[in-house]
Amino acid sequence: MAVISLTDINVTFKQKNREIVAVQNESITIEKGDIYGIVGYSGAGKSTLVRTINLLQRPTSGSVLVNGTEMTSLKPAQLRDERKKIGMIFQHFNLMSELTVFGNVAQPLKHAKMSKADKAKKVNDLLDLVGLADRAGNYPAQLSGGQKQRVAIARALANDPEILISDEATSALDPKTTNQILALLKKLNQELGLTIVLITHEMQAVKEAANKVAVMENGVIIERGSLLEIFTNPQKQLTKDFINTATNRDEALEKVTELLEEQPLADDEELLQINYVGADTAQPLLSTIYADYGVTTNLLYSNMEILTKTPVGLAIAIFKGTASQRATAKASFADHGVQIQELHVGGQH
Amino acid sequence: MADWIQQNLPNVYSLGWGGDFGWGIAIWQTIFMTVGSAIIGGLIGLLFGTGLVLTADDGITPNRPLFQILDKVVSVGRAIPFIIMVVAFSPLTQLIVGTTIGTTAALVPLSLGVFPFYARQVQVALLGVDAGKVEAARSFGATNWDIITDVYLREGRSELIRVSTVTLISLVGLTAMAGAIGAGGLGTTAIVTGYQRFQNDVMWLATILILLLIVLIQFIGDFFAKRAHHG
Numbered sequence: 001m002a003v004i005s006l007t008d009i010n011v012t013f014k015q016k017n018r019e020i021v022a023v024q025n026e027s028i029t030i031e032k033g034d035i036y037g038i039v040g041y042s043g044a045g046k047s048t049l050v051r052t053i054n055l056l057q058r059p060t061s062g063s064v065l066v067n068g069t070e071m072t073s074l075k076p077a078q079l080r081d082e083r084k085k086i087g088m089i090f091q092h093f094n095l096m097s098e099l100t101v102f103g104n105v106a107q108p109l110k111h112a113k114m115s116k117a118d119k120a121k122k123v124n125d126l127l128d129l130v131g132l133a134d135r136a137g138n139y140p141a142q143l144s145g146g147q148k149q150r151v152a153i154a155r156a157l158a159n160d161p162e163i164l165i166s167d168e169a170t171s172a173l174d175p176k177t178t179n180q181i182l183a184l185l186k187k188l189n190q191e192l193g194l195t196i197v198l199i200t201h202e203m204q205a206v207k208e209a210a211n212k213v214a215v216m217e218n219g220v221i222i223e224r225g226s227l228l229e230i231f232t233n234p235q236k237q238l239t240k241d242f243i244n245t246a247t248n249r250d251e252a253l254e255k256v257t258e259l260l261e262e263q264p265l266a267d268d269e270e271l272l273q274i275n276y277v278g279a280d281t282a283q284p285l286l287s288t289i290y291a292d293y294g295v296t297t298n299l300l301y302s303n304m305e306i307l308t309k310t311p312v313g314l315a316i317a318i319f320k321g322t323a324s325q326r327a328t329a330k331a332s333f334a335d336h337g338v339q340i341q342e343l344h345v346g347g348q349h
Numbered sequence: 350m351a352d353w354i355q356q357n358l359p360n361v362y363s364l365g366w367g368g369d370f371g372w373g374i375a376i377w378q379t380i381f382m383t384v385g386s387a388i389i390g391g392l393i394g395l396l397f398g399t400g401l402v403l404t405a406d407d408g409i410t411p412n413r414p415l416f417q418i419l420d421k422v423v424s425v426g427r428a429i430p431f432i433i434m435v436v437a438f439s440p441l442t443q444l445i446v447g448t449t450i451g452t453t454a455a456l457v458p459l460s461l462g463v464f465p466f467y468a469r470q471v472q473v474a475l476l477g478v479d480a481g482k483v484e485a486a487r488s489f490g491a492t493n494w495d496i497i498t499d500v501y502l503r504e505g506r507s508e509l510i511r512v513s514t515v516t517l518i519s520l521v522g523l524t525a526m527a528g529a530i531g532a533g534g535l536g537t538t539a540i541v542t543g544y545q546r547f548q549n550d551v552m553w554l555a556t557i558l559i560l561l562l563i564v565l566i567q568f569i570g571d572f573f574a575k576r577a578h579h580g
Contacts (some may be wrong), residue, residue: 054488080490087489094485097580098503107499108489139579152485159489 003195004030004053009062011048022048024219035189035196037210039203039242045219046199047167054086087156091168093148095140101151102136108158126154146177165197170205182209203246211308215239227307232277247314252301256316274315275339285333295321295329360548378452379534382524386459387517394464397423398471409493426465431523434462435530455532463520470512478505507578514570518563535559
């Protein structure tokens with residue numbers, strides 16, 4: 001069931017005498033229980049697109065359906081009620097500095113029809129959920145970045161939303177804290193059935209948490225699909241760039257290049273990139289091609305990720321053998337559904 | 350003590366504490382004018398300053414015509430020299446208070462003189478509140494009134510106290526100026542009694558008392574501004 005469906009969304013900003021198109025005729029459907037990653041560099045329009053979901057950004061044209069409600073036709077009071085069902089967290093947390101942690105989480109409950117005691121219980125339960133029960137009396141300035149984001153998550157959940165929008169929520173955090181926050185989001189997704197829209201410029205974050213991905217550039221989604229599809233079979237160059245950053249492939253290739261400058265490839269050697277899905281194919285192949293085809297392999301780099309429970313691997317290796325031996329070995333990889341790609345480094349063949 | 354004052358500061362002594370021109374009355378009048386116009390001008394200024402932030406293009410209720418009106422009133426108000434304002438608005442003062450002389454009458458030009466200044470200060474203080482906080486409040490369904498009270502005014506309160514302190518201090522200065530043309534208070538004592546009658550001891554004591562008042566306001570303002578801030 002589609003929880004969110006944005007259809008033909010256009011957002012243009014008027015600046016003095018020119019128009020800036022932030023989102024161009026874009027549509028996206030997000031299903032219940034998804035963690036939908038939206039990736040792109042800053043200025044790609046991902047925040048603008050996602051902000052139309054709760055109408056923090058009103059689209060110039062297009063339809064915004066959230067749980068079957070057309071958001072753009074709501075009256076202000078109705079819109080406020082709908083917004084309570086859509087939690088949002090931000091890169092810079094946006095907590096109220098003059099309120100305690102407790103006060104921040106209680107703030108969205110200001111007009112809730114609950115007794116004071118019920119509100120306090122609700123706030124304390126939320127703080128428990130995000131692991132900050134002991135910091136209720138502190139002010140945000142006394143917390144670390146990760147703790148602030150946890151408070152912001154508790155605040156976003158105060159009205160029991162079904163949707164959580166995360167706008168670069170981990171971009172100001174260090175890698176370890178980022179993983180903790182992503183783990184918390186995954187837990188909320190699984191335990192509360194929360195649908196999460198994850199805006200980020202870090203493919204790493206998407207890889208950790210999302211099950212679907214859209215890549216945005218210049219106001220349009222250039223590629224979208226399941227996490228596995230995108231990672232194993234990216235079509236656009238930008239998507240490949242993001243993935244290569246996330247898998248450290250570029251960094252590895254740089255080191256390999258340096259290495260090959262010292263020790264150039266011999267005539268019977270070639271440099272290959274091996275991409276595979278599933279653990280039971282490529283690794284055994286690498287170890288049997290010597291016995292089967294007389295090709296020796298020198299593994300220079302190898303990386304494996306588990307994406308939505310499926311292992312996805314990448315290796316860079318040198319194959320050594322006669323031309324025909326290498327060709328048979330490569331053909332055997334291809335037969336097993338493993339992608340083999342020749343790499344040309346520094347003018348080498 | 351009294352003997353020492355009588356000997357060394359004869360004019361100060363002869364003014365006395367009570368009486369129409371006594372020190373006690375002068376101090377009271379200065380405080381009355383400062384506090385009175387701070388309340389009236391402060392409320393109007395707060396209204397205008399908040400209005401400027403809310404109706405701006407990037408405010409929560411953009412309204413260009415209203416913004417332009419508020420902005421122009423504040424700009425023009427700030428441009429008119431206070432001493433001219435006192436004289437120029439005397440018909441209005443006559444209309445409201447029934448007289449143009451005395452401390453109550455002085456509240457009209459003082460309030461008019463201080464509110465544009467305060468409005469600008471409030472505007473700047475509230476613009477200092479992170480727009481992200483406003484956006485967060487909108488995202489969890491806060492009403493515009495919630496955003497004004499719980500985000501702008503509460504998050505900006507420390508800065509508001511600071512600008513209020515600055516405004517109060519400049520108000521004390523304005524009361525002295527109003528005093529020059531007969532509003533009463535320490536300004537009248539310093540200028541009319543002290544300077545114009547060549548009673549330098551009176552002028553200097555009035556000046557020191559004004560200075561003490563300003564130091565006191567600054568001290569109290571700093572104390573509360575610091576206490577209100579948790580960031």
